Amino acid sequence: MAYADLRAFLEGIGDDLIRVDAPLDPRFEVAALLAELQASGRAVLCENLKGRPGARIAGNLLASRRLAARALGTTEQGLVDTYMDRSARRLxxxxxxxxxxxxxxxxxxxxxxxxxxxxxxxxxxxxxxxxxxxxxxxxxxxxxxxxxxxxxxxxxxxxxxxxxxxxxxxxxxxxxxxxxxxxxxxxxxxxxxxxxxxxxxxxxxxxxxxxxxxxxxxxxxxxxxxxxxxxxxxxxxxxxxxxxxxxxxxxxxxxxxxxxxxxxxxxxxxxxxxxxxxxxxxxxxxxxxxxxxxxxADVDTLLSLAGGAELLGQLKGLLRGVVDLELTPGTCSFAAVIAVRDCPKTEVRRLIHLALGLDRRLKSVTVVDDDIDIRNPREVAWALATRCQPARDSVILGGLEGYVIDPSAAAGGGSKIGYDATRGPQPIFDKIAMPPAAVARARAVAATLTGANS
Ligand SMILES: Cc1cc2nc3c(=O)[nH]c(=O)nc-3n(C[C@H](O)[C@H](O)[C@H](O)COP(=O)(O)O)c2cc1C
CATH class of the missing domain: 2.30.110.10 (Electron Transport, Fmn-binding Protein; Chain A)
Known part of the structure; x- marks a missing residue:
């Protein structure tokens, strides 16, 4: 469903909108409150601005994938597919x-x-x-x-x-x-x-x-x-x-x-x-x-759809085995993690070159297998720490144009790095795990323990 305009969106999201009546100054205080409320993943409408009677400010409109899904009239699970499908249409x-x-x-x-x-x-x-x-x-x-x-x-x-x-x-x-x-x-x-x-x-x-x-x-x-x-x-x-x-x-x-x-x-x-x-x-x-x-997170959402989803679509079209891609939040789309399945090491190298070449902003890419949750920083760090030997498994590209707002490129010149953190065939790369029956039993017990899950 299309929202006719911003106010229709704000009305349409119901409980996903936080209304703020406390007086706030547009100088620093509004932005500070929006930053404070980011973790809620809800949009915010500031209805009482100091020195500006009657004026209102809306923010955090895309503070979560849930809000982005609502903006496109889909679910979080369907967000990327809906985005890809609709962005290819022209109205x-x-x-x-x-x-x-x-x-x-x-x-x-x-x-x-x-x-x-x-x-x-x-x-x-x-x-x-x-x-x-x-x-x-x-x-x-x-x-x-x-x-x-x-x-x-x-x-x-x-x-x-x-x-x-x-x-x-x-x-x-x-x-x-x-x-x-x-x-x-x-x-x-x-x-x-x-x-x-x-x-x-x-x-x-x-x-x-x-x-x-x-x-x-x-x-x-x-x-x-x-x-x-x-x-x-x-x-x-x-x-x-x-x-x-x-x-x-x-x-x-x-x-x-x-x-x-x-x-x-x-x-x-x-x-x-x-x-x-x-x-x-x-x-x-x-x-x-x-x-x-x-x-x-608003910026992360915009970039992950307009940049990340696009890049994933391009890479899937060029290489077999590409499963998913996440632009690392907070990095202004300078860093990405890509998940692959059954992708030989030589193909992973090609993938690294392609990804770094296709997106001029992307500066670092980490390729992992799809047993890694690419949205969980702990798992990505684990794959890098245990499945990658930098001297053998990294690709560095130099002599490139730095992206203008990257402070590390301020002195001129840019470079990029790719890490192959995919597992080899040996069992030494297997993730440790507990027997499924024991895990199921533990979950059932944990659910009966007051406060254990809160
Ligand atoms: C939150 C946000 C802020 C942006 N601010 C600027 C900006 O100040 N100046 C600019 O040239 N591009 C800015 N951009 C990028 C452009 O609006 C737009 O994404 C770009 O034209 C897309 O094409 P490109 O990635 O091929 O350059 C911004 C993008 C985002 C997501």
């Missing part, structure tokens, strides 16, 4: 019959920060950042539509409340800006804030510079086309049921310090970045502002 957007996002219009706003409850996340962040705006643009060279999540730093603290630094490292938008700048023109941009989580997911699917229209992927993932309406001050279409849209331009040729910002790597990262200038803010009368705290 073109349609013209909206109504546009709640245009209920309130501010043209040429003097200070965007005065209109919206911008969130400041980590202690050393230079300013409030937009972290889950879906940035929409068209390629000035071809007219093709593109979108992605791109962090945006509010410059109001420096006296310019219409401007944001925008980090445009990835295609397609980085390529669109290069094309605009080649002819000395600004790049028209609209930032949709508060979209349903399936659309957020579509925004980060890897399509490359020439890839398909992610708005069509969003339709496929949602199971219903996205309804678009013309923006008011730029020649773009925007999701009519978004909570908020900021319209404007990325200014050609200008680069300014952006950051520090606590990134999805868990480290601070600064950059010389392009500058966006707002020409309008439009929103619903009672808008819900979205939050996404970097380096949390």
């Amino acid at each position: 073109p957007p349609v013209a909206a019959s109504e546009a709640p996002v245009h209920e309130v219009v501010h043209r040429q706003p003097a200070d965007v920060g005065a209109l919206l409850p911008l969130v400041t996340h980590y202690e050393k962040d230079a300013a409030p950042f937009l972290t889950c705006g879906v940035v929409l643009a068209r390629d000035p060279a071809t007219g093709q539509r593109g979108m992605g999540i791109h962090r945006m730093m509010y410059k109001g603290k420096n006296g310019d409340g219409r401007r944001f630094g925008i980090f445009l490292a990835n295609p397609p938008l980085s390529a669109f800006l290069a094309n605009a700048e080649a002819s000395g023109r600004p790049l028209e941009v609209a930032v949709a804030l508060g979209v349903d989580p399936a659309m957020l997911l579509a925004a980060v699917v890897k399509t490359g510079p020439q890839g398909p229209d992610k708005m069509e992927i969003a339709g496929g993932l949602r199971g219903a086309p996205v309804a678009l309406v013309r923006a008011l001050t730029v020649d773009l279409e925007v999701p009519a049921r978004a909570e908020v849209v900021i319209e404007g331009h990325v200014l050609p040729g200008l680069r300014e310090e952006e950051g520090p910002f606590g990134e999805n790597t868990g480290s601070y990262f600064s950059n010389l970045s392009p500058v966006f200038e707002a020409s309008a803010v439009t929103h619903r009368k009672d808008f819900i502002f979205p939050a996404l705290v970097p380096w949390t």
